[in-house]
Amino acid sequence: MSPTAPKDPVLVAATLGTGLMAGLYLTFDIGVMPVLGRREDERFVAAMRRANDALDDDAAFGTLFLGVFVATGLAARGLARANRRDAARRARAAAGLYGLSVVTTVCVNLPLNRRxxxxxxxxxxxxxxxxxxxxxxxxxxxxxxxxxxxxALALLTGAMANRRRAVAR
Structure with missing residues (x-):
């Protein structure tokens, strides 16, 4: 393995998972919701109910949703233990931002979905x-x-780049 290759699978998993979640949310922001916004009420409500039900029933989504938070925290802890302060600081900040997305989901999006x-x-x-x-x-x-x-994705990407620079030294 080259000295610049990522050697922290938890950090890589946290970064990839965060990217997937960002992509999912962005897809709703710029694709799904604008299209549904042009539909009549009955079709809008029916489509959102189906989408929410599909995600609620998808174990892979739930695992990714919570697993990213856990992986990001574990990556921050591992980087701190490896004395990679800057990378650990970025990963901790990423965990905080991803935590904001979890709290927003639990406190706002899920109650709206249930209603x-x-x-x-x-x-x-x-x-x-x-x-x-x-x-x-x-x-x-x-x-x-x-x-x-x-x-969070930008911070984790920075943590990976920082870690690679530190390994290459």
Whole structure:
């Protein structure tokens, strides 16, 4: 293995996982939600219910969602133990940002998803009210998750680069 090759699989996993989560959230920000935003209330609500149900039932998503947080914390701890202070500081900051995305998900997005799932769909008025209570707050919270994950990804990438420079010395 070359001296610049990554030797910390936990840091690599944290970085890749954070990138995947950032990509998922960004996809909703710039692709899914703008398209659904142009749909009538019934189709919007039905599509978001299906998307939320699919992610709720997906063990791989849940493992990735929480595993990234754990891996980032473990990477920060490992870097600190290896006396890689700058890389450890970046990884700790990344864990904090990723933690913000987890808290936002748990405190904002998931409750909104549950309310949308439970909303009556017996009338056009009920669907319009459910959508109105959901769409803007969900999109704002998702933008927070996206920004937090992108920031965490930049920090982890910096930690990897910092670690490589330290190994090469």
């Amino acid at each position: 949308l799932r439970a909303a009556p769909d017996a009338s056009a008025t009920a669907l319009a009210e459910a959508r109105a209570a959901y769409e803007v707050p969900w999109r704002r919270a998702n933008a927070v998750r996206t920004a937090a994950c992108l920031g």
